[in-house]
Amino acid sequence: MNASEARAGRGAEAVDDAEDPDDLDVEEALALVNDAFGRTSGDPARARARDSRGGGPRPAADGRSPATRPARHDGRHALSWAEARTVAERAAHRGTGRRTAHHAPAPVPLDAALGLTLAAPLTALTDLPSFDTSAMDGWAVSGPGPWAVRKDGVLAGHTEHPPLTDGEAARIATGARVPPNTTAVLRSEHGRTDDNGRLHAVPPRASAPSRPPGAPRAGSGSTVAHGQDIRPRGQECRSGEQLLPAGALVTPAVLGLAAAAGYDTLSTLPRPRVEVLVLGDELLTAGLPHDGLIRDALGPMLPPWLRALGAEVTAVRRVRDDAQTLYRAITRSGADVVLTTGGTAAGPVDHVHPTLHRMGAELLVDGVEVRPGHPMLLARTKEDQYLVGLPGNPLAAVSGLLTLAEPLLRTLAGRPAPEPYTMPLRDAVQGHPHDTRLVPVVLRGDAALPLRYNGPAMLRGVAAADALAVVPPGGTRPGQETELLDLPWASGGIGVCFT
Numbered sequence: 001m002n003a004s005e006a007r008a009g010r011g012a013e014a015v016d017d018a019e020d021p022d023d024l025d026v027e028e029a030l031a032l033v034n035d036a037f038g039r040t041s042g043d044p045a046r047a048r049a050r051d052s053r054g055g056g057p058r059p060a061a062d063g064r065s066p067a068t069r070p071a072r073h074d075g076r077h078a079l080s081w082a083e084a085r086t087v088a089e090r091a092a093h094r095g096t097g098r099r100t101a102h103h104a105p106a107p108v109p110l111d112a113a114l115g116l117t118l119a120a121p122l123t124a125l126t127d128l129p130s131f132d133t134s135a136m137d138g139w140a141v142s143g144p145g146p147w148a149v150r151k152d153g154v155l156a157g158h159t160e161h162p163p164l165t166d167g168e169a170a171r172i173a174t175g176a177r178v179p180p181n182t183t184a185v186l187r188s189e190h191g192r193t194d195d196n197g198r199l200h201a202v203p204p205r206a207s208a209p210s211r212p213p214g215a216p217r218a219g220s221g222s223t224v225a226h227g228q229d230i231r232p233r234g235q236e237c238r239s240g241e242q243l244l245p246a247g248a249l250v251t252p253a254v255l256g257l258a259a260a261a262g263y264d265t266l267s268t269l270p271r272p273r274v275e276v277l278v279l280g281d282e283l284l285t286a287g288l289p290h291d292g293l294i295r296d297a298l299g300p301m302l303p304p305w306l307r308a309l310g311a312e313v314t315a316v317r318r319v320r321d322d323a324q325t326l327y328r329a330i331t332r333s334g335a336d337v338v339l340t341t342g343g344t345a346a347g348p349v350d351h352v353h354p355t356l357h358r359m360g361a362e363l364l365v366d367g368v369e370v371r372p373g374h375p376m377l378l379a380r381t382k383e384d385q386y387l388v389g390l391p392g393n394p395l396a397a398v399s400g401l402l403t404l405a406e407p408l409l410r411t412l413a414g415r416p417a418p419e420p421y422t423m424p425l426r427d428a429v430q431g432h433p434h435d436t437r438l439v440p441v442v443l444r445g446d447a448a449l450p451l452r453y454n455g456p457a458m459l460r461g462v463a464a465a466d467a468l469a470v471v472p473p474g475g476t477r478p479g480q481e482t483e484l485l486d487l488p489w490a491s492g493g494i495g496v497c498f499t
């Protein structure tokens, strides 16, 4: 199916494998400039060899390590997309390892633990169930029937009842503790009392669903199978048994399990604290764009996204295009991660590089072979503080967020890495000659549909997307399996952390 057929079939979601025109012109031009400075050719076979799927750092397509790879036209040594992610993931491990008070695991009440990471294994504080329990509403019975029914029934949450004697039954509710000497629970629909008040087991109606293989016979004639519909103490776990390992994400289900297993608080790792610095004199925080001024798209977008990635956003500050102001904002920040937007390129008011240089910061990533977003950077500004510099173009900022901030924050938050996965891209996607492309896609059935409006300055594509496709240099054919990066709102597991 070609792009125009796809468009015809998918209406507004239609795909266009061509990039947005202003994007393409710049990218192609940059690629030519890069070639002139000795980078790899656009040979698709070599480009595919650099396909970043699979994760770990790898040599560039030209076989040279990043250190020996020639600098780009701007003098920087860009890393491949996979290398950059690995560096970001490992940067936090390379810290001193000393945990400040803020980083130490802390007990957190259950209702504040959603989205955090377990600092210690979740170990059952009790047997579950903690007593033998009725799995059904009906009668606790002792021995074969018929049974004499006791006057008092047994409800959930009540103290222990006197033992049953052989041939005795007591009305019981689901979840109630079965009286001692109970041999089975007879479901209410499987029993009937006669005129003398004696309880008889009645076989399930012929229309009843058939018994699963191996399941106990649900009452036949005058008796029921031993143990039927009793949940024995410790069936789910014994006290002291490990239910989840350290590092597990606290999801709603984990909160439920922890409560059931006796926890009031959970030992969790604190969220890394992120301060967002939005750079740009041209940005408005309200109203319509006018007189060359535009709305700040990143101030509203980044905080909830960062929270979804496991961070606590301590502040969002707007910083004038002034080197001294930026220097002060960064050096005064006590956050674990300072995240800047804009100012990463080499324009007259792009102060991020000179400021990092002035601070003596260590540049860990200085440019990435990814489109959009190639000027993104990662620096260590001081012991246990990092700076992620996102490019100002909004989709380029998203690219930097997922390429550098996500692995860094994931490691700092102690979260497990998401399992990489691929899906076929329904349509061909044009690749960059040398760089990985991140392209918004929607998931439809067993395929991912690349979206239009994927230019660096556009959010229209990603706002409608479920994921970003990692398009290797050289592009993808229709149906080609391609790595996808889930967007937090599309992956239920992380979505819970927007709260």
Ligand SMILES: Nc1nc2c(c(=O)[nH]1)N[C@H]1C(S)=C(S)[C@@H](COP(=O)(O)OP(=O)(O)OC[C@H]3O[C@@H](n4cnc5c(N)ncnc54)[C@H](O)[C@@H]3O)O[C@H]1N2
Residues within 6 Å of the ligand: 030, 278, 279, 280, 282, 283, 294, 295, 296, 297, 298, 299, 341, 342, 343, 344, 345, 346, 347, 350, 372, 373, 374, 375, 390, 391, 392, 393, 394, 396, 456
């Ligand atoms: N000579 C070169 N110029 C540029 C290059 C290059 O390689 N050589 N790269 C281009 C690419 S690619 C990108 S991406 C941008 C990165 O620029 P900066 O990080 O310095 O960002 P700014 O110049 O500050 O802004 C770029 C663009 O984005 C708009 N912007 C900035 N912040 C926001 C915001 N919060 N909300 C909405 N829009 C924002 C800003 O107005 C600019 O239009 O550099 C290229 N140039």
Ligand code: MOO
Residues within 6 Å of the ligand: 370, 371, 372, 373, 374, 375, 391, 393, 395, 396, 397, 456, 457
């Ligand atoms: O292509 Mo830039 O890298 O617009 O993000």
